[in-house]
Amino acid sequence: MSFSIAKFGGTSMATAEVAKKSVQVLQDRPEILVCVISATAGTTKFLQQMAFDAAKGLPVWEKNFSDFQTRHLEFMRALNPSMCSEVEKYCARVEEILRGMKLLKEASLSAIDELVSHGELISSHLFAEALKLTGRKVEWVDARSIMKTSSDFSRAIPHLDLLKNNAQTLIAPLMKKAVVVTQGYIGSDLNERTTTLGKEGSDYSTALFAEALGASEVQIWKDVAGVMTTDPRLVANAQTIEDVSFDEISELTRFGAKVIHPDTFLPAMRANIPVYVGYSQNPQVKGTRITLNPKAKKSVRAVSLKKEQSWLTVTEKKGQNSPFFILNVLNILNKHKITPTLMNTSENRLGFVIDKIYPVSEDLLRELNSVGTTQLTASELIAVIGIGISHEASIQGKILESAQGASILMTSGGASESSFCILLEQNKSEEILKNIHAQFWGKL
Numbered sequence: 001m002s003f004s005i006a007k008f009g010g011t012s013m014a015t016a017e018v019a020k021k022s023v024q025v026l027q028d029r030p031e032i033l034v035c036v037i038s039a040t041a042g043t044t045k046f047l048q049q050m051a052f053d054a055a056k057g058l059p060v061w062e063k064n065f066s067d068f069q070t071r072h073l074e075f076m077r078a079l080n081p082s083m084c085s086e087v088e089k090y091c092a093r094v095e096e097i098l099r100g101m102k103l104l105k106e107a108s109l110s111a112i113d114e115l116v117s118h119g120e121l122i123s124s125h126l127f128a129e130a131l132k133l134t135g136r137k138v139e140w141v142d143a144r145s146i147m148k149t150s151s152d153f154s155r156a157i158p159h160l161d162l163l164k165n166n167a168q169t170l171i172a173p174l175m176k177k178a179v180v181v182t183q184g185y186i187g188s189d190l191n192e193r194t195t196t197l198g199k200e201g202s203d204y205s206t207a208l209f210a211e212a213l214g215a216s217e218v219q220i221w222k223d224v225a226g227v228m229t230t231d232p233r234l235v236a237n238a239q240t241i242e243d244v245s246f247d248e249i250s251e252l253t254r255f256g257a258k259v260i261h262p263d264t265f266l267p268a269m270r271a272n273i274p275v276y277v278g279y280s281q282n283p284q285v286k287g288t289r290i291t292l293n294p295k296a297k298k299s300v301r302a303v304s305l306k307k308e309q310s311w312l313t314v315t316e317k318k319g320q321n322s323p324f325f326i327l328n329v330l331n332i333l334n335k336h337k338i339t340p341t342l343m344n345t346s347e348n349r350l351g352f353v354i355d356k357i358y359p360v361s362e363d364l365l366r367e368l369n370s371v372g373t374t375q376l377t378a379s380e381l382i383a384v385i386g387i388g389i390s391h392e393a394s395i396q397g398k399i400l401e402s403a404q405g406a407s408i409l410m411t412s413g414g415a416s417e418s419s420f421c422i423l424l425e426q427n428k429s430e431e432i433l434k435n436i437h438a439q440f441w442g443k444l
Helices: 016-028 043-055 060-079 081-104 109-132 160-175 201-213 246-254 262-271 325-335 362-369 393-402 429-441
Strands: 004-008 032-037 138-140 179-183 186-188 194-196 217-222 243-245 275-279 288-291 302-316 342-345 349-354 372-385 408-412 419-425
Touching (some): 016 032, 016 060, 032 160, 043 081, 060 081, 060 109, 109 138, 109 179, 160 179, 179 201, 186 201, 217 262, 246 262, 246 372, 262 275, 302 429, 325 349, 325 362, 342 408, 362 372, 372 429, 393 408, 393 419, 393 429
Parallel strands (some): 004 032, 004 217, 032 179, 138 179
Antiparallel strands (some): 186 194, 302 372, 342 349
16 A cells, blocks of 8 residues: 655644644645654653753742643644543643652653653644544554664664564554554653653654555655755755755754754665655645655755864874874773764874764863873864765865855865765854855855
């Protein structure tokens, strides 16, 4: 059976009216038989903050919980007041978990996973009710009964064999008579404890479900018109990319674009399932299709920006000439669980671009100083993405020309076939980004 599985993100579920617009996507796309829903916009972070506040004994969590409950009850009342008891049930459980954290003065990873899962559980019920208003038959499924994972709370690893068996047994039969609505991001371990797949895991969940069910297409519906040539908040004439390869989109997300979570593409690539990124608030606007072999062959596809990066260099001390210098530096980074975004090497000097998610601690610097001399510079990373771009000297020349006058800390063009990166000192990157975009897509 040929069918699509669609995911609707938090911004596509921001309010009852926005959710109704998201539901309209299904009116024109009868091929969608499974919908994966994220928590309403901002909810996951809101729940996490309540957990930390409750564990610290800060009374603000009680007001925030009241706001959380009121917001979701009003959302449901706008759709189907008779279903408010379902939301109240979930909210009661949220409050119970938070009071437990307050009592224990602790917010464990397992408890946080249980807490935040209620964002998806509530929002998927909201979406199901919005969908029923169109007259469609709907089956709501708890993803925790399907998505079996390891017990690595907050970053659980799916058991693919169990997932496939559960999906085929519990979801596939329902698709013959209804649209199935379930949740992204959440699962459960073999002891039935709630787990989550990590930040932005709803995209990943969707692709995993698609692989397990043998879907023909993954559709990701967001509040932007597909994958764009750059961040439209920074460049007014950013354009939608019609089609792009998995390799290119993986590079783009790795270097700062937030349109889709990078792990989404692993199951889709394994199963050769194309991914379509559409605009949920106006589905008639053409989005982006992601495949193994896109039709377009244009060299430059997009330019992205990552701020708050660290440029860390380690230079071997004079007179040492240790054959283990590089190994020693890498072992120290590994000990501190730091994976650099990019690395630049020579015989006696190593340079690393380190993302803001990794703290560059005093302990790390002290250990690195034992094997060399370190220097740390606040920086920002621009990546230009395109087919075969690492071999195009003319394209690289235009990129560097756009950065004239800026202090370039590093360039990187050989680590990937699909990207060319420049690392800049802070506060220059947005201007350079606009210059590069103008080089390839015209002036504002």
